[in-house]
Amino acid sequence: MITAKHKRVLILGGIGDSLKLTALASSIPGLEVINSLAGRTRQPVVTSTPTRIGPFGGVSGLRNYLREQKIDFLIDATHPFASQISWNAAIATSELNIPRLMFVRPPWKKIEGDRWLEVESNKAATRVLPELASRIFLSIGRQELVSYAHLKDLWFLMRMIEPPQPRTPVPPGKILTERGPFSLEEERSLLQKYEIEAVVSKNSGGDATYPKIIAARELGILVVMIQRPSLPGGEQVSDVESAVSWLRNYSN
């Protein structure tokens, strides 16, 4: 028997956990799931969940989409550094009185052996780096490489899923285009092979990108850790299972 779908959830995604969430949510009877991606990567991971790709056009675009598509709930499962879309979602859902849940994985916490310098932004990282190291592993994706482009006396190992757009200014160094996750062994040998003296990382949280932090700890390498931007308030969960329970409650 085919179950009639009668509630719709929009999941704002773009991270590994959101894929897991959309898969689990799709198995909830009576719930139709739509996944939304910004369209940053040309080859996103393919899933069987219906997916829309591309920006909405700000708060008003998102509000129109939610209204036209008759969305009943929204889960914001975007990366903790994707704050613009999170604020847009908070405003649009509150205007339309649509329940919204944020899935936010906990930030990493500094533990014994870690050498972290916590800074508030990429800009702040660029100000401290010249004093700290000359060979740097820049593990921040490609969108903010331009902030580092003026640091011509430093050498950067830059890892990202897809190469920067042509003519984007980038700092001196080597670009590696690879999609994670990477094992601890891979991260350790990367840091050693390129004689890295400092790692720049966002405090993304989660397990998928944590091995580079462990490898830096083991090798006594400094990590310039970029703190998270501020996110809107509202109901939050930190694991996929709790997000699924929230959906089950609402879709009953």
Ligand code: NAP
């Ligand atoms: P952002 O600064 O918050 O968003 C910029 C604009 O991109 C938003 O205003 C929105 O455009 C559009 N957008 C963002 N996420 C979207 C989504 N899931 N569906 C539809 N449109 C979306 O975000 P970002 O930092 O550029 O990140 C873009 C995407 O990459 C997000 O989905 C995020 O989960 C993923 N990601 C980001 C990072 C990171 O470090 N920032 C890391 C891994 C994955 P409109 O205002 O026109 O609607």
